[in-house]
Amino acid sequence: MFTITQEQQQYKTYILSDTTSGFQAEVVPERGGIITRWRVKGEEVLYLDTERFTNPELSVRGGVPILFPICGNLPDNTYTYNGQQYTLKQHGFGRNLPWQVTTQTTEGKASLTVTLKSDEVTKSVYPFDFLLTFTYSLQGNSLVIDQVYQNLSAVPMPFSAGFHPYFQCGDKSGLEFDIPSSQYFDQKTKEIQTFNGNFDFQQDEIDFAFSNLRSQSASVTDHSRKFKLTLDYEDVYAVLVFWTVKGKNFYCLEPWTAGRNSLNTGENLTVLEPGASKTTSVKLTADFF
Numbered sequence: 001m002f003t004i005t006q007e008q009q010q011y012k013t014y015i016l017s018d019t020t021s022g023f024q025a026e027v028v029p030e031r032g033g034i035i036t037r038w039r040v041k042g043e044e045v046l047y048l049d050t051e052r053f054t055n056p057e058l059s060v061r062g063g064v065p066i067l068f069p070i071c072g073n074l075p076d077n078t079y080t081y082n083g084q085q086y087t088l089k090q091h092g093f094g095r096n097l098p099w100q101v102t103t104q105t106t107e108g109k110a111s112l113t114v115t116l117k118s119d120e121v122t123k124s125v126y127p128f129d130f131l132l133t134f135t136y137s138l139q140g141n142s143l144v145i146d147q148v149y150q151n152l153s154a155v156p157m158p159f160s161a162g163f164h165p166y167f168q169c170g171d172k173s174g175l176e177f178d179i180p181s182s183q184y185f186d187q188k189t190k191e192i193q194t195f196n197g198n199f200d201f202q203q204d205e206i207d208f209a210f211s212n213l214r215s216q217s218a219s220v221t222d223h224s225r226k227f228k229l230t231l232d233y234e235d236v237y238a239v240l241v242f243w244t245v246k247g248k249n250f251y252c253l254e255p256w257t258a259g260r261n262s263l264n265t266g267e268n269l270t271v272l273e274p275g276a277s278k279t280t281s282v283k284l285t286a287d288f289f
């Protein structure tokens with residue numbers, strides 16, 4: 001049996017539940033449309049820095065933040081369109097703005113649909129009319145995020161999009177990775193390195209972008225928590241970013257449709273013609289063993 005309930009915490013929180021299995025997910029639409037929590041067999045899958053979450057002046061560090069209309073950062077936070085320079089902060093504004101709840105269903109699954117529409121605030125930094133429609137579905141031990149990106153402008157609309165999920169972990173030396181790429185770009189050193197399946201967790205920060213992906217699935221097995229996380233994504237997602245910092249019990253495995261600075265370089269950029277839309281999906285699956 002599936003249910004969706006509402007709870008007024010600091011923000012109105014929608015709780016998607018599979019009451020038979022005990023699986024549960026929480027979504028906070030007004031705080032960037034974010035998934036904040038996901039429980040499988042009573043275990044928290046996601047990491048959430050609750051102190052940052054309660055401060056609306058800070059970006060959320062935790063849950064599953066939405067990246068739109070850019071992933072990563074731009075040089076000097078700027079890009080040029082039609083000869084005019086615009087300023088966009090890291091990862092864009094999708095994760096910071098309130099989203100609207102449009103539909104809910106508990107037929108065969110628990111699904112919540114939220115939307116974000118352009119307005120004068122977004123057009124001051126991104127001069128396009130758009131409508132984003134995301135549907136979060138709790139299906140067994142999986143969370144599915146179906147997305148529709150619509151260009152409501154009279155001109156082609158360029159963008160990149162993605163997610164920045166934070167996964168709780170135990171001892172990082174007990175993490176085993178299956179990432180479908182043999183190389184990565186190290187954001188810190190600006191060098192391309194060969195990937196042998198391991199990371200040096202003694203570094204203060206790891207920020208690696210994997211491209212030339214061989215398949216549409218990646219996984220991380222956390223042996224200390226006896227947990228396997230599988231990320232499935234469609235082929236529009238050209239980049240997987242792995243990010244973590246020393247001393248914190250999380251890692252991020254992030255599907256991006258394009259890498260940093262794609263609004264300026266055009267590399268892997270999605271461009272929608274006027275009136276067109278793009279539909280895609282990402283699935284997170286949690287297995288405790």
